[in-house]
Amino acid sequence: KNQVEQSPQSLIILEGKNCTLQCNYTVSPFSNLRWYKQDTGRGPVSLTIMTFSENTKSNGRYTATLDADTKQSSLHITASQLSDSASYICVVMPNAGGTSYGKLTFGQGTILTVHP
């Protein structure tokens, strides 16, 4: 069974601080790994996309890393802002060939709260 596990489940930090969110996956082989940000009651918004050959990808204050050997990814947020408060979801797209490209597997998300 394909799984994506995220940690911690929730995290509280002060504005301006950095934080790192973790993602472990068992989807194999996989096509790419994505991080999404989801505000409460809204649809997910894409932050980064990494293929299995990429080790790191940045998008502003967001930096994602990928270790395909250990099947681990992380999302680092620098200089956090109040607007970063959201759920951050790790998503894996399998590479099972044929028609499976569309079947994304989502983690349960890490709820980040940034306090002033």
Next chain:
Amino acid sequence: DTGVSQDPRHKITKRGQNVTFRCDPISEHNRLYWYRQTLGQGPEFLTYFQNEAQLEKSRLLSDRFSAERPKGSFSTLEIQRTEQGDSAMYLCASSYEARTALSGNTIYFGEGSWLTVV
């Protein structure tokens, strides 16, 4: 706004009634996806289309669920004889992907359609 559009945004229905959600993808996107999300959980795959062809359907979808994309543009998701367990947010997403290439393009999500079955 040229993003993924979903309608209605909120729907309250009585158990046993049928409901239909509509999704308008980003123009020229050939892939369209449906996911379901309950509180505190990540989205779960339901089904997806490449143009008008439904390529995969989750085992989560019972016979009460049906999705269509008749002209390869907008899509509808119908739930017949709704049950309380169907209460969730139904997310639609779209992307442009070459059929045989490893998919690495951004998948854009709509704001979701909230369903409450009472």
